[in-house]
Amino acid sequence: MQVRESEIQKIKTKLSSCDKCPLCNQAKNKVFGEGKIDSPLVLIGEAPGKNEDEQGKPFVGYAGRLLDELLSQNGLTREKIFITNIIRCRPPMNRRPLKTEVEACSSHLIDLLNIIRPKIIAPMGNSAINFIFNKVGLENKEIGEIHGTPMNAKLSFGDLIIFPLYHPAAAIYNRKLFTTLLEDFEKMVKILGV
Numbered sequence: 001m002q003v004r005e006s007e008i009q010k011i012k013t014k015l016s017s018c019d020k021c022p023l024c025n026q027a028k029n030k031v032f033g034e035g036k037i038d039s040p041l042v043l044i045g046e047a048p049g050k051n052e053d054e055q056g057k058p059f060v061g062y063a064g065r066l067l068d069e070l071l072s073q074n075g076l077t078r079e080k081i082f083i084t085n086i087i088r089c090r091p092p093m094n095r096r097p098l099k100t101e102v103e104a105c106s107s108h109l110i111d112l113l114n115i116i117r118p119k120i121i122a123p124m125g126n127s128a129i130n131f132i133f134n135k136v137g138l139e140n141k142e143i144g145e146i147h148g149t150p151m152n153a154k155l156s157f158g159d160l161i162i163f164p165l166y167h168p169a170a171a172i173y174n175r176k177l178f179t180t181l182l183e184d185f186e187k188m189v190k191i192l193g194v
């Protein structure tokens with residue numbers, strides 16, 4: 001565990017001096033992510049929004065409250081898992097990250113995953129799904145078709161399961177999607193076996 005902690009410290013230090021894309025200059029805080037550094041589950045969102053940028057933590061706005069509800073209804077807490085995003089700095093006006101920004105930032109996420117070595121990676125929403133599917137060579141389809149479907153994959157540290165999910169923000173104005181998310185989380189937690 002101590003080795004993991006020092007590896008995490010190293011990549012945090014690397015992030016603090018990162019200037020690989022223009023978003024770094026505008027960020028109040030670079031949002032590394034938080035949780036258990038040997039967690040079997042890593043949830044990946046898109047990018048920090050206004051609240052995350054201000055607080056330096058992932059998912060602390062309204063989507064975060066929905067995420068907390070999904071976790072607690074499944075006996076999970078933020079401390080038991082790891083939550084992060086595909087990029088570390090807030091895009092202006094909360095726009096989608098550009099391909100160039102994702103490319104510039106991706107090593108921070110890959111370094112993190114190589115340290116945590118999770119059993120399940122759950123990309124939430126299209127941006128995270130696109131990135132992760134590309135990375136592991138899975139064929140991407142409409143989120144409506146693939147959400148809640150476990151898929152076997154490989155990263156440099158070994159075999160794992162990719163479990164695509166809707167983004168919690170998608171459920172803000174659509175309560176039906178919240179029920180879908182809840183069902184998918186239940187399925188994922190069963191596979192996790194915690």
Ligand code: URA
Binds near residue numbers: 052057063
């Ligand atoms: N949406 C995301 O994708 N990530 C956050 O951290 C917050 C909102």
